[in-house]
Amino acid sequence: MQGFILNYNKARDEDLIVTILCKNKIYTTYRFYGVRHATINIGKKIDFELETNYKSTIDRLKDVVDIGFSWFDDNSRVYCWQNFIKIFYVHLYDIEHIDKFYCMLLDECVKKLTRQNPKRAIIETYVKMLHYEGRMSFEDDCLLCDQKISGDIALVRGFKQTHEACSYKKAINRYAMQELLENKSTAKLSDNECERIWQVLLQGL
Ligand SMILES: [Zn+2]
Structure with a gap:
């Protein structure tokens, strides 16, 4: 096995x-x-x-x-990967029978890690998981105040969307965020924005 x-x-x-x-x-x-x-x-x-x-x-x-993975001697990749697996484990805690999606998702992420920035690869993997679990949508309304978000978007745990002023998190460009949440791509995000999203991801899946 x-x-x-x-x-x-x-x-x-x-x-x-x-x-x-x-x-x-x-x-x-x-x-x-x-x-x-x-x-x-x-x-x-x-x-x-x-x-x-x-x-x-x-x-x-x-x-x-x-x-072995080809990148397992690259500390920065291994560090990000292990951090992700730790919270992935918590997310799947107490589950015994599971859909093959999760194993395939990790296989795919391992492949992405050979060529892509590790944080970007894992963020995209996580968004894919959120879609699979039916937990992802690009919302117009703020999670915290229920009012429309017309400008940039600040993320909180679970990649829920809020106003910057409601969550006290620095906002991220709206179009780059839409590209991520709808198309599972970090291509339009800056490295700084990816770092901020990475910190949200580390709070738990
Ligand atoms: Zn709000």
């Missing part, structure tokens, strides 16, 4: 509880400590086997092989 490591926690000794997103399911697995194991790290894609043990409710993770 193949999947993305969303999270891990230390268990007894050096053993780990590892959460893995696969095509149709999120697995919670147990990995016994061993020096010859591939290292477990958030955001890595791995090939693995599961061993069911009648004595335990949790399957054992074994034969882990790392499926």
Whole structure:
């Protein structure tokens, strides 16, 4: 099986509880400590086997092989990717059976990260997820005051749109924002605007 490591926690000794997103399911697995194991790290894609043990409710993770990404030696990309996976994990917390969309979305994002600015790639990925979950629209009205937004738009968590004066967030060019929210493209956003949107994304999905 193949999947993305969303999270891990230390268990007894050096053993780990590892959460893995696969095509149709999120697995919670147990990995016994061993020096010859591939290292477990958030955001890595791995090939693995599961061993069911009648004595335990949790399957054992074994034969882990790392499926490397070409950019995994680029710290800035890995940093952004892992931050995204951490909040992605929180977003999918407690879900077991899952639509293949999420795995495909991460596969697509991995590809984007080979060539695109990492924050732009992840922002576009997130907007795609919002569309899929039916949570995205380009609104005329401010989330906070319900009045029409005629000028530039300030984003809050979940990429909801507000007036700058209502949310105390610096506004972003309206047309660039429309291009992002409707067409999932950051092309019209400046680097500064992307940075501000990135900070909103880090607040949670
Ligand atoms: Zn408002």
